[in-house]
Each structure stands twice: as structure tokens, then as C-alpha cells.
Amino acid sequence: MCKKIFSIIAAVFSLMFFSCSKKNALPAPSVKGSENVRITATFYPVYIMLLNITDSVPGTQVSLLAPPNTGCLHDYQLTTKDMKAIAECDILVANGAGMEDFLDKAMEARKGQLIQAAEGYTLIEDNPHVWVSPDGAAYETRRIAQQLALLDKKNADSYLKNAQEYVQKITDLSKKMHASLDKYAGTKIITFHEAFPYFTKEFALTQAGTIEREPGTEPTAKELAEIISLIKQAASSGEKIALFAEPQYSSGAAAVIAQETGLKVYELDPAVTGELDKDAYLKAMETNLKVLETAFTGAAY
Ligand SMILES: [Zn+2]
Numbered sequence: 001m002c003k004k005i006f007s008i009i010a011a012v013f014s015l016m017f018f019s020c021s022k023k024n025a026l027p028a029p030s031v032k033g034s035e036n037v038r039i040t041a042t043f044y045p046v047y048i049m050l051l052n053i054t055d056s057v058p059g060t061q062v063s064l065l066a067p068p069n070t071g072c073l074h075d076y077q078l079t080t081k082d083m084k085a086i087a088e089c090d091i092l093v094a095n096g097a098g099m100e101d102f103l104d105k106a107m108e109a110r111k112g113q114l115i116q117a118a119e120g121y122t123l124i125e126d127n128p129h130v131w132v133s134p135d136g137a138a139y140e141t142r143r144i145a146q147q148l149a150l151l152d153k154k155n156a157d158s159y160l161k162n163a164q165e166y167v168q169k170i171t172d173l174s175k176k177m178h179a180s181l182d183k184y185a186g187t188k189i190i191t192f193h194e195a196f197p198y199f200t201k202e203f204a205l206t207q208a209g210t211i212e213r214e215p216g217t218e219p220t221a222k223e224l225a226e227i228i229s230l231i232k233q234a235a236s237s238g239e240k241i242a243l244f245a246e247p248q249y250s251s252g253a254a255a256v257i258a259q260e261t262g263l264k265v266y267e268l269d270p271a272v273t274g275e276l277d278k279d280a281y282l283k284a285m286e287t288n289l290k291v292l293e294t295a296f297t298g299a300a301y
Helices: 002-023 044-053 080-088 101-109 134-151 153-184 197-202 221-236 252-261 280-298
Strands: 037-041 060-064 091-094 114-116 188-191 206-210 241-245 265-267
Touching (some): 091 134, 134 153, 206 221, 221 241
16 A cells, blocks of 8 residues: 555656756757657748758658649648648748748747748748849858757768758759849849849849739739739830749739740749759759740840
8 A cells, every 4th residue: 555655656656856947947958869850841942952961861751741743832731741741840941031920839839949041031022932033042051051950960971061052052053043133233034923032132133023913812913904004114214024924823913924024934933943953952042044035135125
């Protein structure tokens, strides 16, 4: 009997100790020495960076929350499966800067194991599409690697070395893009949604307008008319202007604008969907470079 009472008291004490220690615990180092590291990326651009940063690092498992064809997360609906994945991963990597607003509570709950790639980058009007410029992609890659190195110290050197190699590839590509695009500085472009402010800033292009002002919402007749008039105005003053849709969205509105203005519609890729291949971002930017060269040399005005 005595033994039984003792074991009950011991159980109560251990329970008290457990709940106490949990309450007062410091943010846990997310990954212990010998464990596998399960890293979850919220969406595609961050996932591609992680494929590069964790390349050949033993014991790292990178998964993608939103399916790779999702595109930007502006209208993303969180599923129960997503919540489970967020709760179970060791490290959650988000773009941040408002791209994952729908995840606010979940990100708060995982804040000790959360990396926000865009944190610290100088934002343009709170726009989250930082990765679309090579400069932004390089920044986010470095930031993810630095934070991963702090959370998973045993692999720190590998993450940092991989990030450095990937950033070098991005920088080389950026130089190639500048060599070709700098002569078009100031050229006006119209893009599908507001995914390109960092890209246009890096290459000194002028964003003359966007087709969808609210992502996921078709432009109104009035908005379409405004863009058409803007293009016609540019044409009458002899300015070059190029029109771009995005591979992720239907280009119905862009086709209407093209029909009304005689401009050709080109596709500019914000690299937000694609193959699950670590070079996918570099390939998307190579394609963007070719598209821009074609569009600018062939621009109607
Ligand atoms: Zn977007």
C-alpha cells in the first residue's frame, strides 16, 4: 500500500516537474546531435533554395508544404495536413515579408524553429516577392543558410559552404543578365501581378503597370481600359513598352490588352512554380533573360 502511495506521489511530482520545466524552457535548440533534420519549406522558391543549401548534407529531409504548382501563396488555403506538417517538422522555412500571412499563428507557435528568408531585406512597399530578383534570391539563400547553421550546428559548415556556392551561381547569372539588359534601362514593362518590383529595381526597368492589382482577382473593365490607354500614350510618345503575362496564370486579360494595343504578350516567370530541381531558379532566370531580350528588341514602339 505504502509503495503504491509513494509511486502515486512520485508520479504527481514528475508531472509537476515536467509541466514546470516545459513552461520555463528556453527556445529549444531545434535539432539534436544524431537526429535527422526535417526541414519544411512553405512554398516553391524557398524549397529550391533549400535543395541547394542542403545538397549532399546527410540526414537532411526537405519537404514542401504548398504543392509545387501552387504559385504565390496570396490565396492559399491551409489544410489539416499542412498544419500537421508544420507541427512535426524540425525547422520551418518561410519566405516571410507577408507572403505567409495565413500562417501567422502557426509561425508564432514555431518561432524558435522558424526561418524567414526575407527578414532584414529592404522591402519595397511591403512586397514579399524578394526572390524574383537575383539579388533578393542571393540574400534569402544566405539568410536561410545562416539561420540553419544556428539551429543545426552539426551541419553548419555544409549549409554555409553550399549557400556560398549557390549564391556564386546566382551572382554569375546576374552579371550575365546585367551585361545584356543594362542597355534597356528605363524600358517600361507591364507585368501580370506585382511580383517584379525587386527585379525591375535590379535591372533599372520601369514598371508602368500591373494587370492584376489584387493577386487572384481579374482586372475590372476600368482597370483594363487604364492599362490600354497607358500603352497607347507610351506609343504616341515613341516610348518602348513590353507586355508580360506569367506562366502561372491564365493570360486572358493580357490577350485583351494585346489585341487592343497591338503589343505582343511575352511570359515572364516569377519562378514560383516549376520542377523540383535545384537548378530550377537559375533556369527560370536564364529563360527570363532570353524572353526580355526578345521582347525589348521586338517591342512594337
Ligand atoms: Zn505573388
